[in-house]
């Protein structure tokens with residue numbers, strides 16, 4: 001996985017702006033894509049995320065700012081061809097019973113961009129020709145597609161999971177691709193239909209609305225051991241007894257030989273249920289019996305996935321079998337912060353494929 005670098009923005013035909021940039025999953029995907037483009041500005045209001053972003057992509061690129069305060073004037077000055085956006089998912093997540101979708105105040109900054117700033121840019125003739133939005137499944141219920149369509153964009157909506165592309169991690173996500181008309185999508189099929197594969201690449205898969213894509217069988221998945229740290233004796237990731245006692249029965253336990261993990265969220269290691277899988281290091285024992293003592297779980301040798309392993313499962317770094325990763329954590333980043341930031345992020349491989357398709 002060599003990543004072409006496009007550091008010199010003046011030489012690059014496509015200028016990208018990354019909103020809600022976090023640790024730069026979308027930036028990494030653009031670099032890895034075949035598109036000759038570079039991120040010329042990134043925005044996020046989280047200090048820790050900006051520090052990680054800067055460590056990886058250089059100084060001066062990410063601006064710590066509230067996106068709901070950005071003006072059309074500032075964005076017009078960037079002359080962007082491509083907007084990459086992964087707004088916070090809490091207002092839309094199906095796991096949040098209080099989610100209010102676009103009405104939620106946390107969705108304000110996204111509405112500001114799409115309904116406030118973008119129309120102004122269109123009037124100025126400074127709108128991006130390409131847009132990619134990433135969010136949780138459920139976001140498709142928002143009116144974003146209609147709004148972009150009304151402004152002059154052709155749109156394509158997709159529900160995809162990394163399992164489709166051979167990575168043993170379930171992360172069902174909604175993607176919206178938009179192109180300024182008359183630019184159009186290749187093989188896009190019926191307009192307005194939610195696609196479950198990238199047009200021209202594979203088939204739709206079943207049960208896209210299920211938050212668990214476990215029952216769906218995908219071929220050619222790599223086994224988890226390819227993503228694991230070479231040293232599995234690291235005590236740091238051992239699950240504390242008090243957590244095992246209370247929540248041991250709820251864990252999604254996976255073996256190194258397994259080919260699936262559930263979705264890792266920002267609550268990984270803080271929440272037991274629906275926050276990410278734990279790894280069973282002892283492959284000789286099944287998780288059988290109902291006894292509820294924590295000691296019964298001892299022989300399984302359960303542990304959390306390390307942040308490094310998650311970066312591999314999110315395709316930031318290659319599987320451990322393929323060599324060392326290149327992702328940088330600033331020295332003072334705590335393990336808790338690493339889990340939070342990775343859990344918020346995106347699967348780089350899926351976005352990379354989407355960027356390639358967007359520019360076809």
Ligand SMILES: C[S@@+](CC[C@H](N)C(=O)[O-])C[C@H]1O[C@@H](n2cnc3c(N)ncnc32)[C@H](O)[C@@H]1O
Pocket residue numbers: 020021022023024025026043044045046049065066067068086087088089109341344345346
């Ligand atoms: C779902 S995460 C996106 C993560 C990113 N794509 C990555 O690869 O790490 C959403 C990000 O948006 C940021 N955010 C949310 N609301 C914001 C706002 N109004 N202004 C700036 N950043 C915001 C959060 O700090 C968080 O880093």
